[in-house]
Amino acid sequence: MWPSLLLLLLLPGPPPVAGLEDAAFPHLGESLQPLPRACPLRCSCPRVDTVDCDGLDLRVFPDNITRAAQHLSLQNNQLQELPYNELSRLSGLRTLNLHNNLISSEGLPDEAFESLTQLQHLCVAHNKNNLISKVPRGALSRQTQLRELYLQHNQLTDSGLDATTFSKLHSLEYLDLSHNQLTTVPAGLPRTLAILHLGRNRIRQVEAARLHGARGLRYLLLQHNQLGSSGLPAGALRPLRGLHTLHLYGNGLDRVPPALPRRLRALVLPHNHVAALGARDLVATPGLTELNLAYNRLASARVHHRAFRRLRALRSLDLAGNQLTRLPMGLPTGLRTLQLQRNQLRMLEPEPLAGLDQLRELSLAHNRLRVGDIGPGTWHELQALQMLDLSHNELSFVPPDLPEALEELHLEGNRIGHVGPEAFLSTPRLRALFLRANRLHMTSIAAEAFLGLPNLRVVDTAGNPEQVLIRLPPTTPRGPRAGGP
Structure with missing residues (x-):
């Protein structure tokens, strides 16, 4: 079971059975009332x-906490x-949540967690004024059952961690060190680690x-760092043979990193x-x-026609926000989702x-397409397409011969x-149509346009020069109505 982001783990329990002692001992009910905890x-x-x-708004650690406590939340205090x-x-204690306090490195003594050998979840994240700059040496040496550790939104530096900080955490699965000041990957990562943020x-x-110690890592999140052209040299991730997901968005990489782990399933590189x-x-x-390569600098002339030839398992491809002027060739036939919005497509x-007979979603929004630029038969093989986004282009009328499954x-x-x-004769399954912000007038839509569309439930025509009269199919309970709010 993969760990989830834990801010507070409070385990609900069954309510007490009211009146049980009275029912069993009618004369002793009052004397059997439980003592307040x-x-x-x-x-x-x-x-x-x-x-x-x-x-x-606590400023002092509370006293009178029962020794039987396993889950303690002190988040959002001072x-x-x-x-x-x-x-x-x-x-x-198994869960200790200290999220969003004023704890500094000085307020975190070396032996602070020494007795908490049963701890499984520890959150010391997001302390106001980002005060924690180091984890004292040996502070986590006895937390061999710790599974989740949250230290994000602090001021941790490389010198604030050493090779032994995490090395004794033999059960650790999730480690969050995001929003700190680290310039290198920490040393001494445990083999059990599955998610490293x-x-x-x-x-x-x-x-x-x-990364040699963290051979079991499945998810590595490195977004918004300062990785440049040499930030991920060939072989850097070779120890992570089981890596499933790699997040690299918001860096300065000028190419897809070489020699990525062969078992990688998700590469997020926008x-x-x-x-x-x-x-x-x-x-x-x-x-x-x-594969997400959105908002890079890809131009059609520099995307090789065989770039995707080995990606037979690819289901989602995001190329939005690039400089493509035409659709890439050699797209994997198993694609379900293809994002090409905000490019410079002209044809x-x-x-x-x-x-692409398995494609279900295709976004071509915010390009420069005109109806005359859409070649005959373009939609012919998109037999499974359910969502098509052609918004914010230069279309003067509804493109003909759209996919039947739309x-x-x-x-x-x-x-x-x-x-x-005849605008929608080829799309009998249409459920939602968005026509807002076009050049439609009150009588611009033919009365017969929506005949044969029994599933049509949404027609949005707001933001046009005039309010547009919409006549839904006869099977719809309601009669004519004005489109848009």
């Missing part, structure tokens, strides 16, 4: 093992330090030696400087199911879309001034 002032204790002191004498009493740091290069895709750039990752031809059609923000009676 000790609970810190203003906190709540829904169970004997759970203490919730969230958001109480604690500045962790008293060793108080924590040492709570040796049974290093986003929003200052990492310039990833070294293979730092908002970089990738300007070309060569014939061999993606051959090392034949198992990719998701659509049937050849690049040939064989259910959702976006045409808003074009130049459409007339919808004829």
Whole structure:
């Protein structure tokens, strides 16, 4: 079971059975009332093992916490330090949430967590004024059962961590060090680690030696760092043979990193400087199911016609926000989703879309397409297409011969001034049609345009020069109505 982001883990329990003692012992009911449990002032204790002191503006660590506590939440307070004498009493804690306090490195004594050997989830993230700059040496040496550790939104530097900081955490699965000031991947990562979040740091290069210990890593998040052209040299990720997902968006990479792990399934690389895709750039990752190269600098002339030839498992391809003037060739035939919005497409031809008979969603919004630029037969093989987005182009009328399976059609923000009676004859399954912000007038849509569309439920014509009269199919309970709000 993969760990989820844990901000608060409070385990609900069954409510007490009211009146049980009275029913069993009618004469002794009053004497059998349970004694009230000790609970810190203003906190709540829904169970004997759970203490919730969230958001109480506490400046001092609360006393009177039961030794039986397993789950303690102190998030959203103003604690500045962790008293060793108080924590040492709570040796049974499994969850400790200190998110969003004022704890500094000075307020985190070396032995702070020494007695918490049962701890499984620890959150010391997002302390106001980002005060934690180091983890004391040995502070986590006895937390061998810790599964999730949250240290994001602090001021951790390379010198604030050493090779032993995490090395004793033999059960650790999730480590969040995002939003800190690290320039390298920490050393001493445990083999059990499945998710490592290093986003929003200052990492310039990833070294293979730092990842040798984390051979079980499945998800590596390196978004918004300072990785440049040499930030991920060949072999840097070779130790991570089981890596499933790699997030690299918001860096300065100018090409797809070489020699990626062969079992990689998701490569998320938007908002970089990738300007070309060569014939061999993606051959090392034949198992990719998701490839996101949105908002890079790809131009059609620099995307090789065989760039995608090995990606037979690819289901989602995002090329939005690039500089493409035509559809890429050689697209994998198993694609389900293709994002090409915000490019500079001026023409659509049937050849690049040939064989995409499993494609369900196609976005071509915010391009420069005109109806005359869409070649005959372009939609012919898109037999499974359910959503087509042609919004914000230069279309003057509804393109003909759209796919039969289409259910959702976006045409808003074009130049459409007339919808004829045969506009939707090829799309009998249409459910939602968006025509807002075009050039439609009150009588621009033919009365017969929606005949034969029994599933049509949404027709959006707002934002046109005049309010447009919409006549839904006869099977619809309601009669004529005005489109748009």
